[in-house]
Amino acid sequence: GQQVMQIPQYQHVQEGEDFTxxxxxxxxxxxxxxxxQRPGGHPVFLIQLVKSGEVKKQKRLTFQFGEAKKNSSLHxxxxxxxxxxxxxxxxxxxxxxxxxxxxxxTRLFVKA
Amino acid sequence: xxxxxxxxxxxxxxxxxxxxxRCSPISGHTSVYWYQQALGLGLQFLLWYDEGEERNRGxxxxxxxxxxxxxxxxxxxxxxxxxxxxxxxxxASSDGTxxxxxxxxxxTRLSVL
Numbered sequence: 001g002q003q004v005m006q007i008p009q010y011q012h013v014q015e016g017e018d019f020t021x022x023x024x025x026x027x028x029x030x031x032x033x034x035x036x037q038r039p040g041g042h043p044v045f046l047i048q049l050v051k052s053g054e055v056k057k058q059k060r061l062t063f064q065f066g067e068a069k070k071n072s073s074l075h076x077x078x079x080x081x082x083x084x085x086x087x088x089x090x091x092x093x094x095x096x097x098x099x100x101x102x103x104x105x106t107r108l109f110v111k112a
Numbered sequence: 113x114x115x116x117x118x119x120x121x122x123x124x125x126x127x128x129x130x131x132x133x134r135c136s137p138i139s140g141h142t143s144v145y146w147y148q149q150a151l152g153l154g155l156q157f158l159l160w161y162d163e164g165e166e167r168n169r170g171x172x173x174x175x176x177x178x179x180x181x182x183x184x185x186x187x188x189x190x191x192x193x194x195x196x197x198x199x200x201x202x203x204a205s206s207d208g209t210x211x212x213x214x215x216x217x218x219x220t221r222l223s224v225l
Contacts, residue, residue, distance in 0.1 A: 033213065033214075035214075035216075041218075042202055042216040042217065042218050042219055043155070043202070043204075043214075043216045044216070045213045045214065045215065048213060088154070088155065090214075099168060100145075100157070100214070101157070102147075102154060102155040102157065103154070104153070104154035105154045105155075107152075
């Protein structure tokens with residue numbers, strides 16, 4: 001079946017280091033969304049990418065959607081302790097009916 | 113504007129009992145999604161309701177069921193509870209346009225003893 005794989009599962013960084021999480025789909029996506037879940041919280045929508053090759057930035061966060069619309073990445077420049085949490089990608093596809101498939105998430109730990 | 117609200121916040125049950133979880137979507141949203149998140153793990157898709165109908169279902173046994181009411185609120189029912197059903201159950205709502213954003217509630221923490 002359709003899958004969205006996300007790596008790495010965990011990432012420990014020193015504050016100020018960069019961080020990247022990658023998302024790969026087994027099928028072409030119509031769009032991809034990114035969510036952040038703080039420890040003890042619930043997922044909160046960050047951004048949606050729709051176009052092939054699209055790049056969007058939110059302050060220190062850079063989101064990319066691959067040319068084939070099958071992969072995406074989230075890059076954080078100069079991490080801060082406030083970046084701690086789990087980052088989920090969610091791929092949406094219209095194949096066989098509308099579906100949203102969440103990746104397993106990447107848990108980011110930031111050491112001050 | 114009120115966000116997605118879920119009740120109860122915490123629910124403690126014993127094996128074999130039934131649990132009912134409730135979700136009120138954001139006003140104007142017609143789609144409701146249910147997810148199970150076991151401790152420290154990812155989001156497992158349970159159910160999607162839109163306009164009162166079940167649109168999609170995840171890979172869960174039939175004892176997980178639900179419904180959506182005319183006011184678009186939703187219930188998730190879990191029958192014959194098992195210990196491994198202990199998890200955070202998250203509800204999300206969207207405006208039902210398909211390629212849309214999901215807004216999550218704070219969840220119901222279900223503990224099965």
